Amino acid sequence: MKHKIALLLILIFSFFLYTFKLSTIPSSVYVDEATVGVNANLIMSRGVDEYGQSYPIYFRFFNAYTPGLFVYLIIPFIKIFGLNPFALRLLSAISGTISVYFFYKILSIFSKNALVGTVFYAIIPWTVFNSRLGYEVMFAATLFNIGCYFLLKNLSKISYLGLFLISLSTYASHTQRYLAPLFLFGYLIIFKKIKIKPIIFLLITQIPNILMIFTNSFWIKNNNLSLKFFIYQIINYLSPKSLFFNLPDIDLQHQIPSTSVFYWWMIIPLFFGIKKLITLDKKYKKFIILWFISSLIPASLSGEFISIQRALPTLFPLMIIISLGLSTNLFLNIFLFLYSLLLLFRSYFILLPKINAQAWDYGYEQLSKIILDTPNKKYLIDNTRNSRTYILPLFYLNLPYQNKIQNYYSAPTIPNIYSYSNLTFKSLNWVEDLSRYDFIVSDRLSISPDQAVEHKLTKIKTITTPNNTTVLDIYIINK
Amino acid sequence: MPKILSIILFLVSIIYLPFPISLFSLIIFLYLNKYLNKYIVIFGYILLFIFQIYSTRIQSNLEFSGYQNFLHQQNLDSYPPSLFRIGNIVENKIESPLFYRFRQNIFNCFDFVNYFKNYFITILFIPFIFGLIKLIKSSNKTFLNLLIISIVLLAFIGTDGKYGPLLLLPFIVNIISFYSCET
Incomplete structure (x- = not known):
């Protein structure tokens, strides 16, 4: 009973942590979140996405394709709360809270210290970060993890519910599309479950994906890597310096200032956890190692750069190992919990909204408000450095938009010019554009002060981040 | 052998x-x-x-480089006025640049x-x-x-x-x- 109450408190606390100031931290909506919201909204209102495709299996988001389950599932949230950051991010917060529950359930299979591990799982930076995102990564990882729980719980027989949930996760995120077959193949072989019935069951649940294999959309994110590069990527993901100190991910949007995936002190329980893992029951040990290794492979195969979000499935098995090595000393755990919360509060709730505001596409909400006040003026928004920003005013202003393309799943190339309402997003052309538009919006690199003088542009507004970094300048064209 | x-x-x-x-x-x-x-x-x-x-x-x-001093100041400036005292304690005592450097050295290993x-x-x-x-x-x-x-x-x-x-x-x-x- 005591355990149940403690678990309930942890879940309530987790949900609070994942929803506290959810609309304003992170400080703005990132393009990947906006595209999910815009397309979910279009599906809800018109039954087609931004490219005119009716109820797609994979959504075309910019130049890549993403499995659509998350997009369909946030429609009810948009219907209830409207098209805003809270509605976009709430499903991830719920998924994060559910993942905390299943972390406890999994850990309690082979550890008496499950509550302690669960508390720390709930507050590690990477759980919190991903539970507050308006796109699919946490939701997909949670589906996969719940599936793993059912398989682990019923290792002597086959859990069809587990197989179904893992299979379902492939319709939620690109990473799980590779992880699920890898993991299930290993599971069926290692635990000697290669039988006709589960294989047919899996094939049936994978029919939509199998149909998509023959289209470009299925393969668009693939990269050809050498074995050396693949190992190098694995080293990068596994290096304690990356996991506990400094993220090597070059995408600032993936980073939390002054912290990494785990808290720095967790390197110590990791070593004790490995020692404990070795002594675990053989079948559990095999399962966790299979889970850990298979979850590393898709991330390592996925590209030239380190993307820690693609390695999110590794978080769960790695945290299980760390939890095995945690101390049972109550006072030490309370101290570490409070210290970790302080670090989380500092890095995520204080530093991230200010220091990383630019990486989160800060400024477009303010720009959208200005655009709304001048509906009859034509705007050119320079998109030389980021062609994806066209989606942000669509999100903030909830504008009607469609850019119909033929052969949706064949991944046709689309020029980086987007036009809707009184807005055009393209690279600035000094010869042609000055006579066509009333305003030019650009970042500091597109228009220098000398160029502004030379072309008779008057700066009417500068949009800055909360820590006073200029993100956008708005110029009026003097004709 | x-x-x-x-x-x-x-x-x-x-x-x-x-x-x-x-x-x-x-x-x-x-x-x-x-x-x-x-x-x-x-x-x-x-x-x-x-x-x-x-x-x-x-x-x-x-010694701390100019960049490290910049990061430290940037962190300090990120705290809202109501939390400035706490921010000072966190950035200068609990997570001081010296402690960060110590940790950096450990993780370099x-x-x-x-x-x-x-x-x-x-x-x-x-x-x-x-x-x-x-x-x-x-x-x-x-x-x-x-x-x-x-x-x-x-x-x-x-x-x-x-x-x-x-x-x-x-x-x-x-x-x-x-x-x-x-x-």
């Missing part, structure tokens, strides 16, 4: 290492294979320890990317992982104690020098060659 695979791994892992480090790696390798006693290892370790201290720019570990990019052939990472797991399981106190002392020393003096974390390299060689082949 050491296993053939163990000897091959040893030879491959010392290819890029300077001679004194290779020599000390060999001393540890022979000790682990019970050809030498621990006093020779400790004597060799002391020599390498001195070499590490002389080859490291310790001063650079005590665990920078697998650096080791397998600059000192060892990338593919040796696979036996390294197997060896590391075996090492965690093992109970060779001399090896473990010297390894821990090295990490503690490097946490204080840093690894900024011509040879980097040379004190750790012989241990990594033996994790790759000896421990990965242990049954």
